Amino acid sequence: xxxxxxxxxxxxxxxKTIVGAEYVLTEPEKLEQYQTDEExxxxxxxxxxxxxxxxxxxxxxxxxxxxxxxDVPVTVRSGGTSLAGGAIPVxxxxxxxxERLNKIIELNAEGMYMEVEAGVRTxxxxxxxNEAGFLYAGDPCSAESCLIGGNIATNAGGNKAVRxxxxxxxxxxxxxxxxxxxxxxxxxxxxxxxxxxCLEQLIMGxxxxxxxxxxATLKLQPIPPYRFDLLAVFGDPxxxxxxxxxxxxxGINPTSVEYMDNxxxxxxxxxLEFKGAPHYENGIYVIITVETFSEDELDLKMEQLDELCxxxxxxxxxxxxxxxxxxxxxxQESVRxxxxxxxxxxxxxxxxxxxGTIKFIMxxxxxxxxxxxxxxxxxxxxxxIVLCKCELSDEEWENKVxxxxxxxxxxxxxxxxxxxxxxxxxxxxxxxxETYTPAGELAIMRTIKAAMDPQLILNPGxxxxx
Amino acid sequence: xxxxxxxxxxxxxxxKTIVGAEYVLTEPEKLEQYQTDEExxxxxxxxxxxxxxxxxxxxxxxxxxxxxxxDVPVTVRSGGTSLAGGAIPVxxxxxxxxERLNKIIELNAEGMYMEVEAGVRTxxxxxxxNEAGFLYAGDPCSAESCLIGGNIATNAGGNKAVRxxxxxxxxxxxxxxxxxxxxxxxxxxxxxxxxxxCLEQLIMGxxxxxxxxxxATLKLQPIPPYRFDLLAVFGDPxxxxxxxxxxxxxGINPTSVEYMDNxxxxxxxxxLEFKGAPHYENGIYVIITVETFSEDELDLKMEQLDELCxxxxxxxxxxxxxxxxxxxxxxQESVRxxxxxxxxxxxxxxxxxxxGTIKFIMxxxxxxxxxxxxxxxxxxxxxxIVLCKCELSDEEWENKVxxxxxxxxxxxxxxxxxxxxxxxxxxxxxxxxETYTPAGELAIMRTIKAAMDPQLILNPGxxxxx
Numbered sequence: 001x002x003x004x005x006x007x008x009x010x011x012x013x014x015x016k017t018i019v020g021a022e023y024v025l026t027e028p029e030k031l032e033q034y035q036t037d038e039e040x041x042x043x044x045x046x047x048x049x050x051x052x053x054x055x056x057x058x059x060x061x062x063x064x065x066x067x068x069x070x071d072v073p074v075t076v077r078s079g080g081t082s083l084a085g086g087a088i089p090v091x092x093x094x095x096x097x098x099e100r101l102n103k104i105i106e107l108n109a110e111g112m113y114m115e116v117e118a119g120v121r122t123x124x125x126x127x128x129x130n131e132a133g134f135l136y137a138g139d140p141c142s143a144e145s146c147l148i149g150g151n152i153a154t155n156a157g158g159n160k161a162v163r164x165x166x167x168x169x170x171x172x173x174x175x176x177x178x179x180x181x182x183x184x185x186x187x188x189x190x191x192x193x194x195x196x197x198c199l200e201q202l203i204m205g206x207x208x209x210x211x212x213x214x215x216a217t218l219k220l221q222p223i224p225p226y227r228f229d230l231l232a233v234f235g236d237p238x239x240x241x242x243x244x245x246x247x248x249x250x251g252i253n254p255t256s257v258e259y260m261d262n263x264x265x266x267x268x269x270x271x272l273e274f275k276g277a278p279h280y281e282n283g284i285y286v287i288i289t290v291e292t293f294s295e296d297e298l299d300l301k302m303e304q305l306d307e308l309c310x311x312x313x314x315x316x317x318x319x320x321x322x323x324x325x326x327x328x329x330x331x332q333e334s335v336r337x338x339x340x341x342x343x344x345x346x347x348x349x350x351x352x353x354x355x356g357t358i359k360f361i362m363x364x365x366x367x368x369x370x371x372x373x374x375x376x377x378x379x380x381x382x383x384x385i386v387l388c389k390c391e392l393s394d395e396e397w398e399n400k401v402x403x404x405x406x407x408x409x410x411x412x413x414x415x416x417x418x419x420x421x422x423x424x425x426x427x428x429x430x431x432x433x434e435t436y437t438p439a440g441e442l443a444i445m446r447t448i449k450a451a452m453d454p455q456l457i458l459n460p461g462x463x464x465x466x
Numbered sequence: 467x468x469x470x471x472x473x474x475x476x477x478x479x480x481x482k483t484i485v486g487a488e489y490v491l492t493e494p495e496k497l498e499q500y501q502t503d504e505e506x507x508x509x510x511x512x513x514x515x516x517x518x519x520x521x522x523x524x525x526x527x528x529x530x531x532x533x534x535x536x537d538v539p540v541t542v543r544s545g546g547t548s549l550a551g552g553a554i555p556v557x558x559x560x561x562x563x564x565e566r567l568n569k570i571i572e573l574n575a576e577g578m579y580m581e582v583e584a585g586v587r588t589x590x591x592x593x594x595x596n597e598a599g600f601l602y603a604g605d606p607c608s609a610e611s612c613l614i615g616g617n618i619a620t621n622a623g624g625n626k627a628v629r630x631x632x633x634x635x636x637x638x639x640x641x642x643x644x645x646x647x648x649x650x651x652x653x654x655x656x657x658x659x660x661x662x663x664c665l666e667q668l669i670m671g672x673x674x675x676x677x678x679x680x681x682a683t684l685k686l687q688p689i690p691p692y693r694f695d696l697l698a699v700f701g702d703p704x705x706x707x708x709x710x711x712x713x714x715x716x717g718i719n720p721t722s723v724e725y726m727d728n729x730x731x732x733x734x735x736x737x738l739e740f741k742g743a744p745h746y747e748n749g750i751y752v753i754i755t756v757e758t759f760s761e762d763e764l765d766l767k768m769e770q771l772d773e774l775c776x777x778x779x780x781x782x783x784x785x786x787x788x789x790x791x792x793x794x795x796x797x798q799e800s801v802r803x804x805x806x807x808x809x810x811x812x813x814x815x816x817x818x819x820x821x822g823t824i825k826f827i828m829x830x831x832x833x834x835x836x837x838x839x840x841x842x843x844x845x846x847x848x849x850x851i852v853l854c855k856c857e858l859s860d861e862e863w864e865n866k867v868x869x870x871x872x873x874x875x876x877x878x879x880x881x882x883x884x885x886x887x888x889x890x891x892x893x894x895x896x897x898x899x900e901t902y903t904p905a906g907e908l909a910i911m912r913t914i915k916a917a918m919d920p921q922l923i924l925n926p927g928x929x930x931x932x
Contacts, residue, residue, distance in 0.1 A: 110711045111818040157658045166658050184906030189816045191846035192623045192632050192887040194671055196899060196929055197911045201667035205660055222717035245576050251688035251759040293717040296762035350655045352577040380657035416654055418661040425661060433662060440650030444918065445663045451917030452910065463662055 078150025084426025544616025
């Protein structure tokens with residue numbers, strides 16, 4: 001990894017000239033707040049040398065030009081909700097906070113779009129759209145605290161991806177500060193475009209390594225007025241999972257299809273003290289949300305779903321009320337009842353491979369000394385495998401986790417899967433990214449990074465090394 | 467533009483060693499067949515020095531390595547249906563034909579995907595999918611003769627883009643030969659992915675300048691069993707166009723929304739000798755296709771559409787039978803009745819700007835000495851403006867066309883439009899691309915091209931110059 005120049009007094013003075021002295025933080029207790037994101041392992045923390053709060057793209061561009069001049073790395077921090085160490089300044093240098101770019105610029109009902117600055121909270125975008133009678137379909141689980149720029153930079157997924165796609169599908173255009181400090185607008189508010197390279201899709205998901213997103217034009221959808229949430233309970237995970245491709249083939253177009261294994265059914269029911277949780281003892285939950293524009297269509301789809309689930313071997317098909325969704329939402333929290341330390345994975349596989357993948361994980365899981373719990377966005381093949389440290393020693397935990405991941409990733413790649421469905425690679429999975437990505441693909445990524453960011457200023461130590 | 471080395475005997479010998487002597491064409495009458503695509507102006511033709519028919523990605527990779535060694539340019543020719551000179555070898559060198567890569571490798575019903583070689587005809591993919599009970603939703607107007615690799619390379623649009631998106635939305639993954647002759651697989655058969663740069667979207671739409679697509683994994687959709695085609699006839703173009711955003715907001719999700727101005731209504735009715743064409747005298751047609759998974763849903767949507775069109779001022783709302791679709795399909799052909807030479811444009815604008823754009827074009831059109839005809843995929847903002855040379859002199863025609871285009875493109879870019887919705891830039895609009903594309907965006911395209919193809923071997927003289 002490259003060695004950078006330190007943030008000297010000269011750099012600090014220049015930063016203060018650009019953004020104003022009150023927006024350059026250097027006090028140790030302030031810097032400490034930005035040494036990590038959702039990462040909890042202090043060995044992975046890293047202090048920035050300065051934290052800068054620019055107010056707009058012009059100031060960011062000036063900061064980036066300065067960083068190039070002084071050879072100082074810049075890590076953008078959005079909401080700080082990364083589960084992959086994406087906001088940790090692993091090479092030190094400057095952390096750029098986006099929170100002052102927090103304006104919703106426009107909602108255009110006729111054009112069905114919103115223009116927002118990168119620092120707007122995702123939940124505020126959702127609400128604003130809703131109040132105008134539209135849906136912003138990006139819906140990561142962290143929507144309450146994450147910012148839209150981070151969603152775009154990591155191509156966040158979430159709960160509505162089955163029907164609406166991931167964040168990259170919700171964005172028409174982005175304003176970006178390039179690694180050399182130019183401000184460019186990429187993409188366009190168009191449904192078709194065959195006018196040069198699709199640079200907006202290259203920037204989206206590049207985790208702040210190819211450009212800093214400062215503004216975005218987001219797609220809005222009409223809100224389907226009818227909704228039903230169905231809970232299909234299965235006794236056998238394979239049956240539960242085999243129903244998913246059938247739902248897709250039938251054209252039901254669900255908004256989401258979620259999966260909780262029995263350990264989560266019990267764990268969340270215990271955590272929420274929900275005594276009457278259906279099939280607590282041995283139920284596996286598949287929660288399916290369908291939304292439509294007519295009541296007839298909803299009725300018809302519910303009927304189809306009921307038949308499909310029953311034919312697949314569901315032991316019960318019920319309405320999934322708020323309590324069931326509460327269980328789903330509290331999967332992560334419930335883990336703390338059994339283990340203070342745990343690790344969440346984000347593997348993604350083709351939808352028709354998910355049954356085999358979960359079976360494989362359950363089988364190899366038996367060899368390991370930690371509980372393996374699975375919840376999943378099964379409608380899009382995205383598995384969150386949670387490993388619980390419980391009473392294991394640090395050393396055993398780390399060795400076994402590594403061995404377990406090696407088995408899982410090797411299997412996932414062998415069937416066309418990838419390391420991360422929605423969390424990104426960040427610093428956390430950089431080594432795995434380099435191990436599992438085919439050499440030719442990684443070579444192109446490195447070529448593009450080196451060409452666009454010749455001094456490697458933007459977010460170094462993320463995704464892959466150069 | 468760079469000057470390349472000629473295709474010498476040594477190059478030809480090496481090519482023959484790679485693909486076999488019978489697959490290297492050098493006879494002048496053979497080369498002549500590949501001097502153009504759908505371009506009809508002989509001044510834009512360019513002879514290749516050799517035409518090569520490789521059988522697979524390995525042979526293509528070897529040809530590309532050879533081309534780098536000898537500094538010879540390579541232009542890939544797919545179906546040869548480009549309307550932008552995309553298949554013309556403007557710098558000479560080698561033309562690579564993809565027709566031997568014509569295998570449908572797999573259709574997987576459970577996974578809802580097809581794997582195909584790049585040289586398969588699009589219509590054959592559509593048929594194959596249909597026979598297995600699925601829809602391949604890519605549907606360019608040239609589907610009968612174009613090949614899937616060219617569709618992907620130009621990000622072709624077509625008739626179903628309103629509902630299903632463009633070609634880049636139909637593709638999970640591509641196998642690509644890079645400009646330096648490596649074979650890489652980009653993308654994955656996944657609904658979510660946040661694992662490094664989205665290279666597959668960068669390659670798609672890059673018109674053969676960043677890589678040669680040799681294989682593709684395509685998404686399949688369930689076929690909606692119910693369909694209705696509605697013809698709304700308007701007297702006023704503005705009313706006809708204002709209805710489109712309303713249809714989108716209502717969640718009707720039409721498969722296509724097509725527009726024919728009255729000159730096309732008359733022209734195609736005359737061309738097809740269709741005496742009873744509704745509102746021949748002054749009708750403007752909006753043809754809307756809706757497809758659903760239930761009869762109730764179809765009925766409901768037709769009712770909604772009827773109301774929306776009537777409220778918008780439609781003078782008539784009818785079923786659009788096959789004769790109406792025949793008219794739509796024969797727009798281009800019908801132009802020949804009034805002019806042997808004509809020019810088709812492919813401007814795309816935001817959907818809610820299409821009324822204003824057509825009004826603008828009609829207004830400025832009055833100043834010009836040629837008829838201006840408009841048909842459009844209005845559901846996605848893509849206009850085909852057709853200019854008819856009729857009896858104009860070459861010089862006047864060219865000067866006036868240039869002036870007209872300048873007005874139209876300047877207007878289109880001012881409202882967020884682009885030069886090409888689905889035809890690509892190719893050689894035809896290279897100068898306009900360089901004129902109208904913001905400097906920062908063009909600079910990134912050039913940086914990426916130069917980094918990935920340092921010797922500028924692949925398809926030089928297309929999209930932009932280096």
